[in-house]
Amino acid sequence: MARHRDVRNMDYEDEYDGYDDVYGHSVDEDFCISPSNRQFIYNRENSRESKLDHSDDIQEADEVDELTDTERAQLNSCIDEVTNVLGTEIIPRNELVDVILKHKFNVEKVINSVLEDKKDEKKSGTTTRDKASFFKTPTVVEPAPSTTTKLVSVVKGFNLPQSDTLPAHLPIRNGSGSQSPSSGRGQSPTSGRETPLPGGNESETEPRAGRRETKVDPEAQYKTERGNGKEHLYMVVIGHVDAGKSTLMGRLLCELGQVNKKTMHKYAQESRKLGKQSFMYAWVLDETGEERDRGITMDIGRYLFQTKTKEVTLLDAPGHKDFIPNMISGAAQADVGLLVVDATRGEFETGFDLGGQTREHALLVRSLGVNQLAVVINKLDTVSWSKTRFDEIVQKLKIFLKQAGFKDNDVSFVPCSGLTGQNLVAPPTENELLEWYKGPCLLEVIDKFRTPPRPVAKPLRFSVNDVFKGTGSGMCVDGRVETGLANVGDKILICPSKERATVKSIIVDESSKNVVFAGDQATITLAGIDIQSLSVGNILCDPQNPIPVSSKFEARIVVFNTKVPITKGYPVVLHHQSLVEPAVVSKLVSQLNKNTGEVVKRHPRVVLKNSSAIVEISVSKPIALEEYSSCKELGRIMLRVAGVTIAAGLITKILAVN
Amino acid sequence: MKLIHKDIDKGGQGVVTLIPEEPEDIWHAYNLISEGDSVKSSTIRKVQSESSTGSSTSNRIRTTLTITVENIDFDTQACMLRLKGRNIEENQYVKMGAYHTLDLELNRKFTLRKQEWDSVSVERIELACDPTKSADVAAVIMQEGLAHVCLITPSMTLVRAKIDVNIPRKRKGFSQQHEKGLVKFYEQVMQAIIRHIDFDVVKCVLVASPGFIKDQFHEYMFQMAVKTDNKILIDNKPKFMLVHASSGFKHSLKEVLQDPAVISKISDTKAASEVKTLEQFYTTLQCEPAKAFYGKKHIEKANEAQAIETLLISDKLFKCSEANLRKQYVNIVDSVRESGGNVKIFSSLHVSGEQLEQLTGIAAILRFPMPELEEDSDED
Known part of the structure; x- marks a missing residue:
C-alpha cells in the first residue's frame, strides 16, 4: 500500500523530464537507421507535423548543448524581449536563438541584426518564390529527398515561415541534448536563405501536400530513378493467326542470346518429337503445354530484351480470333506495335481481307493508343525474296494503315524471315534480298521507336490485369501503371469496389523495386485486402484522387466495317483496359461526320458501318473509368459483338446513375 | 397447359378454365392474367374455430377463392405466380371484400374471367395448350472464369446458375495457380450442371465457349464422371454438344442459337x-x-x-x-x-x-x- 501511495504523490514534473528525454531519442533513432533506408524513412515521416518535430528536435539539441542554466535563463528572457519588439512572425525561433547566441544576449544588437537580415530575406525571398514556381508541376508536391543533402535542404527551407508555432514549447524541451551545433547542418540563418533550394516553397505547396501523401516531386523522382538507365519500351506483337509472330520473336530472342543453347536444343528435340519442328522458336514464348500442343499462342507471352538504347518488353499477342480479349489486354499495355504479316501467296490475303485478324488487330492497337508501328513482312523466303511481292503488300498495307489513322512516318516496313532468321538482328545475307533491300534490320527498327512521354505527375492509376495469391501473405496484382507513381507503403484505393489497401512490395521485371512509374508493368503485393474485393479490370488509384466510378457513360465511337448496324439497346461486350463487361448501347445521341466531327443528325435511328457517332453506354455493373480528356489511357473503350470488334471509342462524359 | 372449359361470348367477355402442367405454363398464366381480371382457384387456408366451450382449434382447409386481381408477382427462378386482390365470392371461411393472395399451383385448375379477351390473349391460350412438345434445351455458356448455366424452354430462358471466379493467368514457371483455378472453376460448373439440369426433360445440352474451354471442360467433366461413377452424366453423354460462342456472357446465347448445327438439333424452338x-x-x-x-x-x-x-x-x-x-x-x-x-x-x-x-x-x-x-x- 505504501508504494501505491507513493505513486499518487509522485512528482509528475520530474518524471516528464525523463520522458522528454526518451521522446527526443526515439525520434532521433528514426534518422539513424542505415543510409540506404533513409529515403524510406523519410517517406513515411513526411507529413507536415512530423517534419516540424524533427526540425525542432534537432534544433534543441544544437542549442542546449553548451548552455549553462544561467545562460538559458538569459536566452529565454532575451527571446521574450525580442519577440515583444518584433513580434513572433519575423524570424523563426531557432534562428533567433542562433542570433542571440552570436550577439551574446545583447537584445539591441539582436534586433538590429534580425531586421537587417529581414531586408536581405525579402530580396532573396522573391527569388525563392520564382524558383519555386519554376520547379512546380501541376500535382507535384515537393523535391525528392533521396540523399542526405536534400534532406537537410528541406529542413532549411522550412525555417522561414514556421516561426509562429515554435516558441510555445521550445523551452520545455531543453532537457535533451546529443548533437553538437557543428554537425554539418549549416544552421546559420543566412546560409539557409542564400541558397534558395526548391524546398523554399514548402509553405506554398502545403495545401497540396495535405492532398497527396507523397511529398516527393514525381518528375524528379522519375529522373533520379530512371534518368540514366535505358529507356523502357513496351512492344506488342500482333498479326493474323499463323503469321509467325511467336516464331519471329523467338528467333529474335535466340539471336540476341536471351535464350541459352541448351534450352533451344531441348525445344528443337521436343518439337521434332511432336512433328512440329517449325514451332521450335515459338516455344520460347509459348510456354504452356497446351499452347505448344495446339501450336498457337493463347495468352500474352512476355520477354525482356535489350537493344542499343532501349530496354524492350515484348508482348507476344495471340493471333487467333477467339483470344482477341487477351490480345486487347496485352495491347492496352503497349507503347508501340509490331505488325507481322505473312508474305506467302494466299496467306497474306486471308489475313488481310475481311475476316482476317490483320485488319482488326491494326485497328485495335491504333484505337488503344499505339501510334508507332513497324510492319514485318514475314516468311518472304517462301516467295524467294521477291521485291514485287514485298512492294505489293507494302502498298496495300500503307493505304489501309493510313485509313486506320497511323501517320506515314510512324510506320516502317521490314522484310524478314522468322524461321531462317534473315534480317532480324544483323543485315541480310541472302543475295536475293540484298539486291533490293538496303534498309535497317528489325532490331534497328525496334531501336528507333520513340518512347512516349510518361505522365508520372498525374495521380496514380494502375489497371489490374491479373490477380493471384503471392508467395507469403497478401494478394498480388499484375498490371500497368497508367499514370502517376506508386511507392512501397503507399495507401491505395481499389475501384470500383472502393476498398483500401497498402502497397507492400513492388516487383518490376522480376526484381524488387521501391517505386514504379507510369508506363511500367509491375506486380504489386497488396496488404489488407482479400481476394473477393479484387478482380481483373479493377483500377488502383490514389485515395486522394479517386477515379470516377459509374455504370453509364457517353462515348464518341467510330464504327468499323460491321455486318450488323448498331441500334438502341444493342448488346455489346465492352473492353476497357483489361476489363471485359457486357454492356448495352442505351441511347444513340447523335451521328457525326467522320472527318469533321460535326453533328450530322441528332437521335439517329441507327448507326451504320464506317461511321462515327456519340452514344450512351450502360454497363451491367459500375466500372472505374475516366474521360478521355482527363486521362487518355483510361478513356478508351472497345466494343465487340460475337467475336468481332465493331467499334472503338473515347469516353466523353461520365453520366451519373440515377 | 390443359384447357378445360372455354366460354367467350361475341363481345369478348368470358371465362376460361385451365390446368397448368409444367413451370412454363405458369409463365403463360402470368402473361394471360392482367389487373382487373377475376381468378378463381383453390387454396389452403388455416381456419380457427372456437367451440361453444371456448376452446379453439385450428385446421387447414382447402377452399376455393375468387378474387379480383390487383397485384401480380412472378418469380422467374421458382416459376411461381402470386395474385393478390379482393375476395368477390363469399364462402363459409372467407368474407366478402377481404384481401387474399392466391398462389397458382401446378396441376390445379384455375378459372380466369376477363372483361375482354383480346386476340393476343386468345392466341396465348392456344400457344400454351399446344400439345406438340418442343424440346427443352440446356445451355452452358462459358469463358475462362465465367459461366452461365441456362435452361431454354420454348418461351423462357432461365439462368439457373452463374459462376464467376477469378482465375490467375499463367506466368513463367508458376502455372499451378492457373491450373488449380481452372479445375476449381470446371468443378463448379459441373456441379451446377448436375444440380440444375434434369436430364429426363432436357433433350440436349449445349456447351459453348470461345477457344478450347468447351473441349477442356467436356473432357474434364467426363473424366470426373467416370472417376466418381456419376451414372447420370455418363448415360447422358450423347446429349452434350459443343458449340462455339464468342464469350461467356448471356447474350452470346444468341450466337449459339444461330449455329446451324444447333438449329438442326433443336429445330424450331421458339x-x-x-x-x-x-x-x-x-x-x-x-x-x-x-x-x-x-x-x-x-x-x-x-x-x-x-x-x-x-x-x-x-x-x-x-x-x-x-x-x-x-x-x-x-x-x-x-x-x-x-x-x-x-x-x-x-x-x-x-x-x-x-x-x-x-x-x-x-x-x-x-x-x-x-x-x-x-x-x-x-x-x-
Whole structure:
C-alpha cells in the first residue's frame, strides 16, 4: 500500500523530464537507421507535423548543448524581449536563438541584426518564390529527398515561415541534448536563405501536400530513378493467326542470346518429337503445354530484351480470333506495335481481307493508343525474296494503315524471315534480298521507336490485369501503371469496389523495386485486402484522387466495317483496359461526320458501318473509368459483338446513375 | 397447359378454365392474367374455430377463392405466380371484400374471367395448350472464369446458375495457380450442371465457349464422371454438344442459337426462331434502313400505310398496367394480321426478347421502303 501511495504523490514534473528525454531519442533513432533506408524513412515521416518535430528536435539539441542554466535563463528572457519588439512572425525561433547566441544576449544588437537580415530575406525571398514556381508541376508536391543533402535542404527551407508555432514549447524541451551545433547542418540563418533550394516553397505547396501523401516531386523522382538507365519500351506483337509472330520473336530472342543453347536444343528435340519442328522458336514464348500442343499462342507471352538504347518488353499477342480479349489486354499495355504479316501467296490475303485478324488487330492497337508501328513482312523466303511481292503488300498495307489513322512516318516496313532468321538482328545475307533491300534490320527498327512521354505527375492509376495469391501473405496484382507513381507503403484505393489497401512490395521485371512509374508493368503485393474485393479490370488509384466510378457513360465511337448496324439497346461486350463487361448501347445521341466531327443528325435511328457517332453506354455493373480528356489511357473503350470488334471509342462524359 | 372449359361470348367477355402442367405454363398464366381480371382457384387456408366451450382449434382447409386481381408477382427462378386482390365470392371461411393472395399451383385448375379477351390473349391460350412438345434445351455458356448455366424452354430462358471466379493467368514457371483455378472453376460448373439440369426433360445440352474451354471442360467433366461413377452424366453423354460462342456472357446465347448445327438439333424452338427474326431485322436495317423501323410512333405510321410485313413485338408490352396502352398494342397486332402481315411475339425472357425490349420493344420489317420520319427531339 505504501508504494501505491507513493505513486499518487509522485512528482509528475520530474518524471516528464525523463520522458522528454526518451521522446527526443526515439525520434532521433528514426534518422539513424542505415543510409540506404533513409529515403524510406523519410517517406513515411513526411507529413507536415512530423517534419516540424524533427526540425525542432534537432534544433534543441544544437542549442542546449553548451548552455549553462544561467545562460538559458538569459536566452529565454532575451527571446521574450525580442519577440515583444518584433513580434513572433519575423524570424523563426531557432534562428533567433542562433542570433542571440552570436550577439551574446545583447537584445539591441539582436534586433538590429534580425531586421537587417529581414531586408536581405525579402530580396532573396522573391527569388525563392520564382524558383519555386519554376520547379512546380501541376500535382507535384515537393523535391525528392533521396540523399542526405536534400534532406537537410528541406529542413532549411522550412525555417522561414514556421516561426509562429515554435516558441510555445521550445523551452520545455531543453532537457535533451546529443548533437553538437557543428554537425554539418549549416544552421546559420543566412546560409539557409542564400541558397534558395526548391524546398523554399514548402509553405506554398502545403495545401497540396495535405492532398497527396507523397511529398516527393514525381518528375524528379522519375529522373533520379530512371534518368540514366535505358529507356523502357513496351512492344506488342500482333498479326493474323499463323503469321509467325511467336516464331519471329523467338528467333529474335535466340539471336540476341536471351535464350541459352541448351534450352533451344531441348525445344528443337521436343518439337521434332511432336512433328512440329517449325514451332521450335515459338516455344520460347509459348510456354504452356497446351499452347505448344495446339501450336498457337493463347495468352500474352512476355520477354525482356535489350537493344542499343532501349530496354524492350515484348508482348507476344495471340493471333487467333477467339483470344482477341487477351490480345486487347496485352495491347492496352503497349507503347508501340509490331505488325507481322505473312508474305506467302494466299496467306497474306486471308489475313488481310475481311475476316482476317490483320485488319482488326491494326485497328485495335491504333484505337488503344499505339501510334508507332513497324510492319514485318514475314516468311518472304517462301516467295524467294521477291521485291514485287514485298512492294505489293507494302502498298496495300500503307493505304489501309493510313485509313486506320497511323501517320506515314510512324510506320516502317521490314522484310524478314522468322524461321531462317534473315534480317532480324544483323543485315541480310541472302543475295536475293540484298539486291533490293538496303534498309535497317528489325532490331534497328525496334531501336528507333520513340518512347512516349510518361505522365508520372498525374495521380496514380494502375489497371489490374491479373490477380493471384503471392508467395507469403497478401494478394498480388499484375498490371500497368497508367499514370502517376506508386511507392512501397503507399495507401491505395481499389475501384470500383472502393476498398483500401497498402502497397507492400513492388516487383518490376522480376526484381524488387521501391517505386514504379507510369508506363511500367509491375506486380504489386497488396496488404489488407482479400481476394473477393479484387478482380481483373479493377483500377488502383490514389485515395486522394479517386477515379470516377459509374455504370453509364457517353462515348464518341467510330464504327468499323460491321455486318450488323448498331441500334438502341444493342448488346455489346465492352473492353476497357483489361476489363471485359457486357454492356448495352442505351441511347444513340447523335451521328457525326467522320472527318469533321460535326453533328450530322441528332437521335439517329441507327448507326451504320464506317461511321462515327456519340452514344450512351450502360454497363451491367459500375466500372472505374475516366474521360478521355482527363486521362487518355483510361478513356478508351472497345466494343465487340460475337467475336468481332465493331467499334472503338473515347469516353466523353461520365453520366451519373440515377 | 390443359384447357378445360372455354366460354367467350361475341363481345369478348368470358371465362376460361385451365390446368397448368409444367413451370412454363405458369409463365403463360402470368402473361394471360392482367389487373382487373377475376381468378378463381383453390387454396389452403388455416381456419380457427372456437367451440361453444371456448376452446379453439385450428385446421387447414382447402377452399376455393375468387378474387379480383390487383397485384401480380412472378418469380422467374421458382416459376411461381402470386395474385393478390379482393375476395368477390363469399364462402363459409372467407368474407366478402377481404384481401387474399392466391398462389397458382401446378396441376390445379384455375378459372380466369376477363372483361375482354383480346386476340393476343386468345392466341396465348392456344400457344400454351399446344400439345406438340418442343424440346427443352440446356445451355452452358462459358469463358475462362465465367459461366452461365441456362435452361431454354420454348418461351423462357432461365439462368439457373452463374459462376464467376477469378482465375490467375499463367506466368513463367508458376502455372499451378492457373491450373488449380481452372479445375476449381470446371468443378463448379459441373456441379451446377448436375444440380440444375434434369436430364429426363432436357433433350440436349449445349456447351459453348470461345477457344478450347468447351473441349477442356467436356473432357474434364467426363473424366470426373467416370472417376466418381456419376451414372447420370455418363448415360447422358450423347446429349452434350459443343458449340462455339464468342464469350461467356448471356447474350452470346444468341450466337449459339444461330449455329446451324444447333438449329438442326433443336429445330424450331421458339427461342431459335426469335433469334432468326431479330437477325433478319438487323440485316434489313443494315442493307435497307428504310425498310426496318422500330419505336412505337414509327411502327404506327408504318402500320397506317399497311407496310408491315413482319412485326416483332415483346410480350412485355402487353404486360403494361395501363389497359389503354395494351389495347393500342393489341390493335397494332390485329391490324398487321388483317393486312396479311406476320406477327412474332417475343418472349421477354429470351435473350432475343431482352434485346428487343431494349430496342423499344417493338420493331418491324416493312414490305416497301418508307421515307424516314422526321425525328422529334423528344424521343423518349
